[in-house]
Amino acid sequence: MSEIFLSTMKKFDLLPLLHCTVSDNASNNTRFAQCLADNLDPSTHHYNSLGTHISCLAxxxxxxxxxxxxxxxxxxxxxxxxxxxxxxxxxxxxxxxxxxxxxxxxxxxxxxxxxxxxxxxxxxxxxxxxxxxxxxxxxxxxxxxxxxxxxxxxxxxxxxxxxxxxxxxxxxxxxxxxxxxxEASNNISTTYPHYEYMFSHLEHESKNKGVIGKLCKLGRDKLKEYYGRSDVQSHKYYCSTVLNPSYNARFFKTFDNGKYYQAAMDAFEKEYNHYQTTDPRREIRNPTESHDVNQKKPTQLWSAVMKKAKPTAVNELAIYQKEESREIDDILLWWRDHETTYPVLARMAKDFLSIPGASTFLEESFSAGQDTKNRGSMKEDLINATFTTGSITTLRRNIDSK
Incomplete structure (x- = not known):
């Protein structure tokens, strides 16, 4: 399975964009992630079977x-x-x-x-x-x-x-x-909030006596088991949640009594610094060298008035953290509108908020593909056209519903 995946990614030149994989918890998918990591060059792809393989929340x-x-x-x-x-x-x-x-x-x-x-x-x-x-x-x-x-x-x-x-x-x-x-627009930025939602519900219902209380305690233990497994991918979850303007870093102050707030901020700031230093639009030049032909020696007036106005580096992260958390319907649209305000964070959002929180949307496509494949008279080009038309129709329906 990993060989087919790799050949398909190479065919469409998508391998450089590989960030992580998402699947259910079946053992064959775990094996797939391991084989994929073994076949990728670690010097060019930071993919491993634990930290970059996300479990389907559904x-x-x-x-x-x-x-x-x-x-x-x-x-x-x-x-x-x-x-x-x-x-x-x-x-x-x-x-x-x-x-x-x-x-x-x-x-x-x-x-x-x-x-x-x-x-x-x-x-x-x-x-x-x-x-x-x-x-x-x-x-x-x-x-x-x-x-x-x-x-x-x-x-x-x-x-x-x-x-x-x-x-x-x-x-x-x-x-x-x-x-x-x-939902196709869902991503892992809502995974921790959904965990918190399910934990809070089971905690509340476990107060009931009898069978329901017993079921809740069992469900809570099972949920803790899978939540604990997400620790190895916590870096992805931390960054994605903070990049969701509906939650921001403030979510971790309330999540599990603030236990993970500092860990989340440390992971996010580390990733932010990495993106800041690798920004392709960032000019790499000697600050003493000037490339402005119109620049001239400062006048006495300008020096006297502006010498106290030292240049200040704008910290996007600090400004973003002051954003008021409010529920936003389309967080990707929000980042598009704020890309000029937070250029580095917007680049991070494009990467981290593209990770789906579940694989069910893709599984539905595979199921549809099985039905289409059974039509033996259809050729490859016609099957591709059928899927493309269906995807466009679904996309337009989703846009119209909004």
Whole structure:
């Protein structure tokens, strides 16, 4: 896999732009990162399998939820999701049952009058969440259908409905994080804020007694495990978060009680100094040499008036830190508008804010590619044109929605 990746990057002359890679936590992806690092020249590419390989946050959220739901399945008395799944399968398998469901059981004055119960999607963690969400949306319809003998075995009692509400409240923030990081415009500058969001949620919900409290404690331990793994890539996360004007360095003063503020600032200032000294627009010349043909010897008046006005180096970082943190919809557009104010920081933003926080957006493209590849009569040029047209259509749709 690493050989195909390298050959593709070389083919399109993209290898000099390689900053890092992002994938889920599967072992084959870890091996891919190791092989890639072994095949790259360390003198020209600062890539290693640990510090520059980013874990997909959507996959982390999925693994945390999967662990909690697995624990839930161990409680024999709690088979709510299984009941709702089997009910959906029973109705959907028969055209006669589906027709009767639409005609006899749905309340005609309800807004949601056409939706069936959802079935479980084994490949998606949020399939269980969507089953519960749909059940609440069509609760009255389900109450009507359970009056029929053939569906009575799937009925939920009052205690189970309360558990449905609790599970939705537990899983909803993870669903929110998953949807957020799946957006093509998302990058790793929001990874630490999303971790903080999930930690705070689990901490709050763990105060509940019984099964929900147990699930929260398990989920929190699992989340800590994956959060701890991000320490080796902390340099990337630190710089990206600080470069997000919605959070800035102030985020680390509140994140985990300010534990990482100094580490974040040290990493960021080190990277800032590196970019400042390697700025391609920076003039490298002897300061005593003059290249201005119009320059002349200072007059007595100018020397007398301006001798106290010593030149001062403008520290972009210090000025940027004084920027007020506020929620910004498009941070890349913000940096484009402030590029003249912060030229060095803007260069850093182009690099660090281009790192996606999740690989799900690209995985969707690969899935679409599999469907297209199965059309055996399509040639390579036509497949490329199909993908290009689809990408342009998606981009225009996203722009129009904004």
């Amino acid at each position: 996959h982390v959220a999925a693994l945390v939820v999967k662990a909690m739901l697995h624990c839930l399945s161990e409680h024999d008395e709690i088979n709510i999701i299984e009941k709702l799944h089997k009910l959906a399968v029973t109705i959907r398998l028969s055209p006669q049952r589906r027709e009767k469901y639409y005609n006899d059981f749905i309340l005609k004055d309800e807004d949601d009058i056409i939706k069936l119960p959802k079935v479980r999607a084994p490949t998606r963690w949020d399939g269980d969440y969507l089953i519960l969400e749909r059940a609440v949306a069509i609760k009255q319809t389900l109450v009507n259908i359970w009056k029929q003998r053939e569906y009575s075995e799937f009925q939920l009692d009052a205690t189970e409905w309360r558990m449905v509400d609790s599970l939705i409240r537990l899983l909803e923030p993870f669903r929110f994080v998953t949807l957020q990081v799946q």
